[in-house]
Amino acid sequence: MTREMRELQPADGKVFGFYCCGPTVYGPAHIGNFRTFVLNDVFRRVMEVSGLRTRHVRNITDVDDKTIRDSQAAGMSLSEFTRKWTERFHRDCEALNCLKPHIEPSAVEHIPEQIEMIEALVEKGHAYSSDDGSVYFRIASFPEYGKLARLDQQELELGRTQDQRANADEYEKDSVSDFVLWKARRPEDGENYWESPWGQGRPGWHLECSAMSFKYLGESFDLHSGGEDLKFPHHENEIAQSRCACGGHFARAWFHPRFLMVDGEKMSKSLNNLHTLEDIERDPGATAMEVRYVLISAHYRKQLNFTFDGLHAAREALGKLTRSEALLAQAAGREDEKPPSYRELCRLESLGVFAPALTALNEDLNTAEGLGQLFKGLRVAAVEGDPLVNWLGFHAVLAALGLQLPEPEVPEAPSEVVALAEKRQQARIEKDWAGADAFRDELNKLGWSVKDGQNGYELKPL
Ligand code: AMP
Ligand code: ZN
Numbered sequence: 073m074t075r076e077m078r079e080l081q082p083a084d085g086k087v088f089g090f091y092c093c094g095p096t097v098y099g100p101a102h103i104g105n106f107r108t109f110v111l112n113d114v115f116r117r118v119m120e121v122s123g124l125r126t127r128h129v130r131n132i133t134d135v136d137d138k139t140i141r142d143s144q145a146a147g148m149s150l151s152e153f154t155r156k157w158t159e160r161f162h163r164d165c166e167a168l169n170c171l172k173p174h175i176e177p178s179a180v181e182h183i184p185e186q187i188e189m190i191e192a193l194v195e196k197g198h199a200y201s202s203d204d205g206s207v208y209f210r211i212a213s214f215p216e217y218g219k220l221a222r223l224d225q226q227e228l229e230l231g232r233t234q235d236q237r238a239n240a241d242e243y244e245k246d247s248v249s250d251f252v253l254w255k256a257r258r259p260e261d262g263e264n265y266w267e268s269p270w271g272q273g274r275p276g277w278h279l280e281c282s283a284m285s286f287k288y289l290g291e292s293f294d295l296h297s298g299g300e301d302l303k304f305p306h307h308e309n310e311i312a313q314s315r316c317a318c319g320g321h322f323a324r325a326w327f328h329p330r331f332l333m334v335d336g337e338k339m340s341k342s343l344n345n346l347h348t349l350e351d352i353e354r355d356p357g358a359t360a361m362e363v364r365y366v367l368i369s370a371h372y373r374k375q376l377n378f379t380f381d382g383l384h385a386a387r388e389a390l391g392k393l394t395r396s397e398a399l400l401a402q403a404a405g406r407e408d409e410k411p412p413s414y415r416e417l418c419r420l421e422s423l424g425v426f427a428p429a430l431t432a433l434n435e436d437l438n439t440a441e442g443l444g445q446l447f448k449g450l451r452v453a454a455v456e457g458d459p460l461v462n463w464l465g466f467h468a469v470l471a472a473l474g475l476q477l478p479e480p481e482v483p484e485a486p487s488e489v490v491a492l493a494e495k496r497q498q499a500r501i502e503k504d505w506a507g508a509d510a511f512r513d514e515l516n517k518l519g520w521s522v523k524d525g526q527n528g529y530e531l532k533p534l
């Protein structure tokens with residue numbers, strides 16, 4: 073809001089509460105959307121790995137102009153349609169290793185809360201109903217309107233003096249005007265309407281985040297985020313609704329990552345450069361983790377340009393981190409061991425030579441510098457510090473960035489080795505332990521080790 077650098081701390085001294093505007097579930101999210109979601113995930117992880125607790129709320133927009141329009145085109149009910157795309161969103165988030173928000177409320181599940189908020193706004197004179205049964209927010213009643221997006225004073229005056237109203241969920245900057253809180257039912261809405269004191273209809277898009285952030289974080293909370301396009305009108309409208317209805321401060325700080333571009337251009341359907349995770353994974357060998365690496369490779373205040381060359385560079389970088397992990401683990405005597413759990417990594421006292429990487433991430437979430445320091449730490453670790461502390465510190469920084477390293481490639485065992493392993497497995501099933509041991513010795517002689525796990529056995533070259 074002030075464009076000043078300030079230290080972020082939970083206002084209650086305990087849990088850092090933040091709200092992130094979630095996806096509109098009418099199709100697959102694109103990698104631009106994921107730049108915003110992944111950076112929010114890194115934001116949360118950096119706080120947690122630094123020892124803070126968080127409460128992360130991210131909504132699902134499952135009713136608006138677009139979800140209704142496209143569900144009808146698909147011949148599906150709104151709930152069926154949005155469930156399908158919500159599930160897809162969750163799968164993509166999991167592939168990108170994003171932590172699940174603590175609370176993920178949806179607009180449709182919070183219609184009564186939204187109606188209550190409109191009632192409060194009408195009662196306090198901030199909202200009025202129109203002849204058709206829609207309800208609008210009167211921006212002239214909130215002098216601070218436009219402060220976050222730094223709207224031009226002239227545009228604001230125009231919006232306040234002209235009796236203009238915006239009924240669409242999304243609109244451009246040149247139409248500063250009273251915006252819709254409740255949309256009267258129209259024939260094209262089909263069955264997608266709810267009863268309200270103003271008649272049948274549905275909430276305007278901007279309202280859901282105000283109602284749900286109030287319910288789950290209260291009238292004042294630590295931070296609110298979304299992509300840079302959400303500053304106006306969405307966040308400006310949220311501030312107006314929340315402050316006028318609830319009286320609190322609303323968000324104490326804001327976080328808006330810049331947009332992702334593709335090959336130097338804005339992503340759009342007409343340019344055919346609107347990539348989903350699925351599109352990218354069609355590139356031979358490409359993985360979601362490489363996409364994540366690219367998405368965090370630039371500072372959030374900078375526009376990031378996605379290219380397939382960038383994706384290939386991410387593959388190299390992840391490969392290097394994987395090889396380095398093996399060396400760090402070996403030095404620490406933790407070879408073949410799984411890294412500590414996320415919770416354990418959040419409680420470390422020291423990150424050894426990797427401490428500067430976490431410090432960089434804590435400086436205005438500088439992910440580019442954090443990655444730079446991670447690689448620098450690898451060079452330093454070769455000659456300095458306690459190997460076990462360094463190994464743990466390395467994993468803590470990976471956890472803060474949300475990077476999962478690919479499993480080192482295990483060469484495929486030749487058929488005679490597999491045949492022996494199968495015989496050993498059969499002997500074990502028959503509880504012929506001596507036989508099983510004999511097959512293990514034979515496997516060892518051929519240069520292979522065999523390890524039993526929950527999903528059967530695993531063969532590795534000795
Ligand atoms: P939507 O599903 O359209 O509501 O968008 C979900 C999130 O993605 C919002 O926070 C948007 O600001 C963000 N977003 C949309 N396009 C981009 C982009 N090209 N780069 C980064 N974030 C984006
Ligand atoms: Zn929102």
